Amino acid sequence: MTDTPTAPTTSTSWRDLTPTPDLGLVVLDMDGTLLRADGSVPDGFWDLLPVMQDRDIVVVPASGRQHATLHDMFGDHGIRTYLAENGTVVVHDDEVVATSPLSDDTVQQCISAVRGTDRRLGLVICTPEVAYVESTDHEFLDEAAKYYHSLEQIDDLTTVDAPVVKVAVFCFGSAEDAAPGLFTGEDAASPEVENNNAVVISGANWIDIMRTDANKGAALRDLQKELGASPADTAVFGDYLNDLEMIGEGDLSFAMANAHPGITAAANYTAPANTEDGVVQVLRRLLGV
Template sequence: MDTSAAPSPRPWTDVTGAVPGLKLVVLDMDGTLLDGDDAVPDAFWDLLPVMQDRGIVVVPASGRQYATLERMFGDHGIRTFIAENGTLVVHDGEVVSTSPVDSPTVGQVIDIVRTGETDRDLGLVLCGPRTAYVEREDARFVGEAGRYYASLRVVPNLHAVEDLESGTVLKCAVYDFDSAAQAAPSLFTGGGPGVADLRDSHQVVVSGRNWIDIMNGSANKGRALRALEMSLGIPRSATAVFGDYLNDLEMMAEADWSFAMDNGHPAVQRAAQFIAPRNTDGGVVQVLQKLLGV
């Protein structure tokens, strides 16, 4: 996404009042909606019924799996999700779109991570539509993976998992205990000797301090949002999005009301229309209160 000619984002206080006709609110989780304790702010739950009463579709959009998002929000009446960084979109229990990674690439990633473990402290999660798989079974890694994958299975050999054989792996999520930004070039983008550049055919996204996501070349949250807007018949003029990191970048172009968090990545801030307060200051809630006029 080329943001070189994009105008500078404005402070969220430039939004002068409630936005009539708002129909879709799309929320990244970590660094965006979630607070410093990785929890949904209490004030958000007060706003949710207001949005639902107005017919606004509220959509968690995350690198987390569908099962995790459904566990977090399903009991509150949220039924639409952009999961696995856009490789799976679900509305009212029905799949709107899916973008699996081809099985040969998944196998290559498994081998790269296994080899890279000699130099870096790595773990790999293969993400299927219903469950995720790991072969590293120590509590340190499984605990980190379990934060994002409510449905997680430890298996003896990732090459033998059912979703790999059926070609339905949605994402390969690599955890580096040190720095994902350092690990990505040396492992997946041609920076190290003999390392293939998977960016030629796939999305290689640093989605946080420790996570690298390898996805279908056409998959990202922006494309997922566009598919959802088309499915629901909601235009970008009636859509608001919130995000903070590079895996949120493409979403900014799919909504007229796009907000990058004040704690967000500079590239995401440049792509957004507005800068919202930090997630630790309840930035999403503050902006939603203004957009809703409450």
């Protein structure tokens, strides 16, 4: 599982910032960060996007959501670069340039663990193009559809015959409470999963299983190399533990006011909450508009 910093934060308020003319890369987590509580993009962001594009600033949605979902949200607005599936799918100029597939054994162990528990859970098997579910629980399916627009229901997840980049578990309850019984700790149903992979709490109700070398931070480093960018000209916004590695890759790193304490401790700056359009407020300050 991703380590959580516990040291007191030394982050500074966004109000102390001045316009940043060298800004070249803006990387945005979605839920709890850019998006409002109802899942919508703030209107002010659409006003700022052309300003950033005119200045050749690359805007990168970075999310546990799949590429198809992010493209549906932003593709019509000229965004062509994404860190999807928590960094296990990297898209640049609308082309998938890198993926991080799990082993077949890991996928089967995850399926067995979820099937074998008494907890009410939903399981999503994520490939670069399609997400698969076998559950018929309508409440879970409605939740999964928010994040996976390319979603297919099948009878048996063990029959998925495509590279799997992520296994996502939706918990009807706390993900942090559910993870120890499934994948982490001495009493885990499938301890092999944690031994060989990263088990990440990616939201209040979501657990993601990915390769240990796959995360938003690693994907962002690769993208910075591709674009000739550096931490000095990169702004990163996040709120939850799946953003932890990514937060370290931008000198302008922002934890939302609603962020998990681990993200607040890791970020260089604080920002207003997502419910206050915090990303928009900070970007206005950085852009000087």
